[in-house]
Amino acid sequence: MEMNGGQALMQSLEREGVEIIFGLPGGAILPVYDPLLESSIRHVLVRHEQGAGHMAQGFAQATGKPGVAMVTSGPGATNIVTPLCDAHMDSVPIVVITGQVPYAAIGTDAFQECDTTGITMAVTKHNFLVTEASDIPQVIHNAFHIATTGRPGPVLVDIPKCVVDPRNPRSKLEWYEPEGPDLPGYNPQTAPDADAVAAAGRLICEARRPVIYSGGGILKSRASEALLAFAEMVQIPVVTTLMNRGGFPDDHPLCLGMPGMHGNYTAVTAMQRSDLLITLGARFDDRVTGKVDAFAPDAKVIHVDIDSAELGKVRVPEVGIAADCRKAIEALTAAVAALGGRDAQPDRREWMSTIAGWKERYPLTYDQDLQGDVIKPQYVIEELRDATPDDTIVCAGVGQHQMWASQFWSFNHPNTWINSGGLGTMGYAVPASIGAKAGCPDRMVWAIDGDGCFQMTAQELVTAATERLPVKVAILNNAFLGMVRQWQELFYGERYSEVHLTESLPDYRGWAESMGCEAMRITAPAEVRPAIEKANEINDRPVVIEFRVDPEENVYPMVPAGASNDDIVLSPDHLG
Amino acid sequence: MVDKRRLHTLVVLVENKAGVLARVAGLFARRGFNIESLAVAPSADPRISRITLATAATPLDQVIKQLDKLINVVSIRELQPEDSVERELLVATVRAFPETRSQVMDLVRIFDARVLNVGHDKLMVSLSGGPNRVDDFESLLEPFGIVELQRTGKVALPRLASAGGEVGEF
Numbered sequence: 058m059e060m061n062g063g064q065a066l067m068q069s070l071e072r073e074g075v076e077i078i079f080g081l082p083g084g085a086i087l088p089v090y091d092p093l094l095e096s097s098i099r100h101v102l103v104r105h106e107q108g109a110g111h112m113a114q115g116f117a118q119a120t121g122k123p124g125v126a127m128v129t130s131g132p133g134a135t136n137i138v139t140p141l142c143d144a145h146m147d148s149v150p151i152v153v154i155t156g157q158v159p160y161a162a163i164g165t166d167a168f169q170e171c172d173t174t175g176i177t178m179a180v181t182k183h184n185f186l187v188t189e190a191s192d193i194p195q196v197i198h199n200a201f202h203i204a205t206t207g208r209p210g211p212v213l214v215d216i217p218k219c220v221v222d223p224r225n226p227r228s229k230l231e232w233y234e235p236e237g238p239d240l241p242g243y244n245p246q247t248a249p250d251a252d253a254v255a256a257a258g259r260l261i262c263e264a265r266r267p268v269i270y271s272g273g274g275i276l277k278s279r280a281s282e283a284l285l286a287f288a289e290m291v292q293i294p295v296v297t298t299l300m301n302r303g304g305f306p307d308d309h310p311l312c313l314g315m316p317g318m319h320g321n322y323t324a325v326t327a328m329q330r331s332d333l334l335i336t337l338g339a340r341f342d343d344r345v346t347g348k349v350d351a352f353a354p355d356a357k358v359i360h361v362d363i364d365s366a367e368l369g370k371v372r373v374p375e376v377g378i379a380a381d382c383r384k385a386i387e388a389l390t391a392a393v394a395a396l397g398g399r400d401a402q403p404d405r406r407e408w409m410s411t412i413a414g415w416k417e418r419y420p421l422t423y424d425q426d427l428q429g430d431v432i433k434p435q436y437v438i439e440e441l442r443d444a445t446p447d448d449t450i451v452c453a454g455v456g457q458h459q460m461w462a463s464q465f466w467s468f469n470h471p472n473t474w475i476n477s478g479g480l481g482t483m484g485y486a487v488p489a490s491i492g493a494k495a496g497c498p499d500r501m502v503w504a505i506d507g508d509g510c511f512q513m514t515a516q517e518l519v520t521a522a523t524e525r526l527p528v529k530v531a532i533l534n535n536a537f538l539g540m541v542r543q544w545q546e547l548f549y550g551e552r553y554s555e556v557h558l559t560e561s562l563p564d565y566r567g568w569a570e571s572m573g574c575e576a577m578r579i580t581a582p583a584e585v586r587p588a589i590e591k592a593n594e595i596n597d598r599p600v601v602i603e604f605r606v607d608p609e610e611n612v613y614p615m616v617p618a619g620a621s622n623d624d625i626v627l628s629p630d631h632l633g
Numbered sequence: 634m635v636d637k638r639r640l641h642t643l644v645v646l647v648e649n650k651a652g653v654l655a656r657v658a659g660l661f662a663r664r665g666f667n668i669e670s671l672a673v674a675p676s677a678d679p680r681i682s683r684i685t686l687a688t689a690a691t692p693l694d695q696v697i698k699q700l701d702k703l704i705n706v707v708s709i710r711e712l713q714p715e716d717s718v719e720r721e722l723l724v725a726t727v728r729a730f731p732e733t734r735s736q737v738m739d740l741v742r743i744f745d746a747r748v749l750n751v752g753h754d755k756l757m758v759s760l761s762g763g764p765n766r767v768d769d770f771e772s773l774l775e776p777f778g779i780v781e782l783q784r785t786g787k788v789a790l791p792r793l794a795s796a797g798g799e800v801g802e803f
Contacts, residue, residue: 178656179663183704186651203704242648242707366698 061228062190062221063089066154067096068232069197075125077495079103079112083129084169086156088222101495101524106133108488108517110140113151115492117144118475119450119500121279123204124492127154131169134215135176139482141211142180146479147300148277150209152200159219160188160227173215182210190220190230195239202238207245208364209277247363249380249388257335257359257376258392262401264333264357266408267293270316270345273300273478274338274362280383281305281471284337287390290398292405294412296324298339300478303468313412317345318616319460322419322625325614327412328353329622335389336360338382341371342479351621361385421464422630423610427582434458434533434606437585438465441503441531444589448473449501452490454510455481457539460612462505484513490528491521501529501593508534508558508565515568521599522573529592530569530601535608536560543611560605569601580605640669641693642712642719642789645684648705649675656703657684664699666690670721670786681707685788712789721787722761723771724749728778729756737777744770755780 060068066089070078077099082090093100103109106128113124128137134155144151158167174186183203185196193216200212219225261267275284281304288295288311295305296316305312316324328334334356339345346352349371360367360374361382368377378385393401423435438461451466453459453476468474475493477485490504511532521528542556569576575595579588579602592600613628647653654673661668669687676683690696697709712719729737734756741748741758744766750757760770764787771782 174652175655178652178659240704243704364702366695366702369692370695 058232059229060232061088061223062193062216062230063223063228064092065190065193065230065232066197066216066221067092067098069194070098070125071096072194072234073197073201074122077101077116078125078127079109079116079492079495080127081106081109081129081133083133083156085130085158085218086127086133086154086216087129088218088228089127089154089156089216101491101520101526103488103520104516105514106136107139107484108491108514108520110137110151110153111143111482111485111488111514112492112495112517113153114140114144114147114149115452115475115489116496117149117151117492118489119472119493120496121276121472122496123150123152123201125152125154129156129169130158130173131171133169134171134173138177138180139480141177141213143477143480143482143485144211145180145182147477148209148273149211150204151211152204153211153213155213155215157186157215157217159222159225160217161219163217173213177213180211181213182208184213184215186215187217187220190228193220193230194233195235198235199238199240202240203243207243207247245363246365246379247381247384249361249378249385251388253376253378254385254388254392257378257389258396260333260357260359260376261291261293261335261389261393262396263403265403265405266331267291267333267335267405268313268327268331269293269295270298270328270334270336270339271295271301271305272298272337272339273304274382275301275304276471278338278363278382278384279471280338280386283383283386283390285309287386287393290390291393291402292399292409293335294327294409296320296328297468298342298345299463299476301338302463302466302474303471306469307467308469313416315463317342318347318618319464319612319614320345321421321464322614322627323412323415325616325622325625326415328356330411331356334358336362336374337386338362340367346371347616347620347622351623419627419631422628424630425582430581432579432582432585432604432606434535434604434610435461435465436582437531437533437604437606438462438505440585441505441589442466444586445503445593446501449503450475450490450493450497452476452486452493452502452504454486454506455483456507456510457535457543457610457612458505458507458510458533460540461533464612483507483510486510487514487528487530488517490530491517491526494521494526494528495524504528504530506530506532507539508532508536509538511565512558512563515572518569518572518574518599518601525597526599527596528599530574530599532565532601532603533606534560534565534603535606535610537608539608540612546611547615548617565601565603569599569603572599574599574601576600577602578605579603636689639689640687641689642714642717642787643684643686643688643697643700644710644712644789645686645700646676646707646709647682647684647703648707649680649682650705653682653705654684656705657700660699660703661688661690664695666696670784672786672788685786687787712791717789717791719763719787719789720761721764721767722759722785723767723782724757724759725771725774725782726755726757726780727774728754728780730754733777737774740770740773746770
């Protein structure tokens with residue numbers, strides 16, 4: 058069937074199962090927005106292209122399906138570079154379509170021209186510049202294949218206007234169904250090596266102080282159930298990194314919670330003292346290891362990752378397994394079961410009782426005076442946690458509020474925690490929550506945001522209101538760029554430089570109302586729970602609650618940057 | 634100067650598409666790997682280009698694995714010097730005054746090099762050979778005064794038979 062490139066693009070996206078596109082039209086992408094009118098695909102019109110990218114990410118992180126964004130050339134493309142880089146760091150499968158100036162104009166500094174594939178080469182898993190309309194079906198299929206297989210990631214497809222513009226003869230093509238990906242250099246290996254699995258099984262059955270170090274690869278490979286079965290069989294405690302909160306249930310007795318710079322004492326110290334780290338889909342990020350040379354010094358390492366370049370990148374493993382996490386865990390479970398399963402595990406009662414002692418002695422703490430008039434940010438998160446359904450999706454920006462949310466929420470289901478881990482993109486929460494809500498309309502979605510973050514992407518609440526995506530936003534307003542303020546307090550002698558935002562400027566309530574949201578301002582501990590309950594009842598529009606919280610609260614525990622995890626600093630409350 | 638004993642030769646087969654060299658070069662730049670020399674041309678299969686590059690980046694394993702992640706990279710192979718035949722081309726313009734010209738010509742003859750162009754007081758010479766031989770030639774030319782010099786970066790293919798086998802190196 059003869060059609061034009063724009064129609065072929067829409068048909069290709071439909072063929073990939075795309076149901077929703079987050080985007081914003083402009084000159085170069087105009088011809089694609091015309092056949093969109095006939096398409097079954099829903100389009101969510103964003104207010105800034107960065108929002109489109111983060112919405113696609115939030116959609117992908119909530120559903121496990123690839124998120125799709127579509128923007129125009131030049132500034133449309135450059136505005137989406139941050140989400141691409143964010144998705145690249147956190148291995149989030151998104152496909153971004155960008156318009157480009159007509160092929161003949163490329164390289165002439167045309168209006169809204171930029172070298173999009175050049176700019177995004179370093180922040181995508183792969184990108185394509187389409188040169189012929191007839192390439193569109195195959196390239197789109199390749200793009201989705203790359204984004205969703207192996208180590209997932211962002212793929213960008215840059216499409217010059219001439220190949221989609223029906224008025225241009227270059228846009229004509231004969232539609233065809235791609236027979237499969239056409240990528241001779243791409244063949245991700247997902248099956249674990251049997252010998253490596255057997256070696257790992259033996260290490261597990263010898264370990265006296267093992268810890269399972271589980272990362273984002275658990276969620277990407279849908280390995281939560283496999284991990285639960287494995288951990289229960291071997292009775293080994295599990296830490297869940299920032300990228301895998303919810304990948305193993307917090308309410309499980311074997312769960313130690315989050316390790317790392319702001320991890321809890323037990324998770325951090327158990328890794329430090331362990332003799333075997335069973336690393337599953339994690340990458341020894343500096344925020345987890347602290348000073349690498351001093352990290353888990355007595356531990357042998359089993360490292361499972363689908364990306365073989367992660368094996369040995371930071372820490373050389375005793376056993377490296379380049380494989381899909383779920384397949385590897387299932388193979389490990391079978392290997393250990395063959396060795397005797399739980400009966401083959403050494404006596405670890407001393408290790409487990411040491412860990413239980415840490416849990417009891419060093420819980421996460423904060424001091425909320427319920428009769429007073431100061432709201433502790435941690436209190437807001439605990440109230441939110443307790444007043445919302447167990448499968449609520451929580452999105453965060455970056456900074457103190459993000460750490461408190463990860464620490465104090467109880468994540469018991471996979472894909473319920475959505476945040477920007479690797480890149481640390483402030484402003485992630487609001488657009489990501491909108492994408493999550495679009496993907497999971499029947500679930501409650503809360504964005505927990507800081508006042509600094511909120512000001513970066515708040516305009517997307519207009520999108521949420523217009524598109525009937527009723528997300529809820531809790532702003533923990535401490536009138537500071539709080540994490541930076543904390544570092545200046547602790548490491549720069551309380552010399553505060555450019556971190557004070559103003560408590561009442563902007564007027565968050567008025568701003569949210571003007572964007573079509575229900576809005577509340579809460580200033581006393583006693584008002585916190587009723588406000589949350591009221592917000593939970595509102596389902597026809599977004600809700601924003603501004604909580605005025607203690608401006609001087611710090612995130613603890615904390616391992617200072619570059620320090621050993623042995624030097625973990627506890628909350629001053631512990632000293633009291 | 635990089636210690637040449639630490640240089641590894643990688644033969645990277647890539648899809649012959651626009652921008653692939655930029656992807657390879659960009660990867661080396663952003664991962665902090667240095668490229669010592671680089672040669673690129675289509676292979677016998679026109680859909681595939683062959684990149685021969687020398688690098689001292691460590692660990693080499695990381696370089697190879699990161700390269701392998703590039704979608705357009707079809708295969709990567711490290712060539713050990715003892716198991717491969719390496720060639721490089723040098724073209725140089727050298728000062729050759731009447732009183733030194735015969736000495737330059739002696740070098741050209743000894744190395745089996747060629748004279749490509751002759752001027753009043755300069756000679757343009759070329760030599761193709763193994764990297765060590767080309768190094769020696771370059772350093773012996775230096776005292777005469779090298780005006781301009783271009784080396785290609787080495788290309789390499791695996792040796793057909795092991796040392797001591799019946800196939801010699803020419």
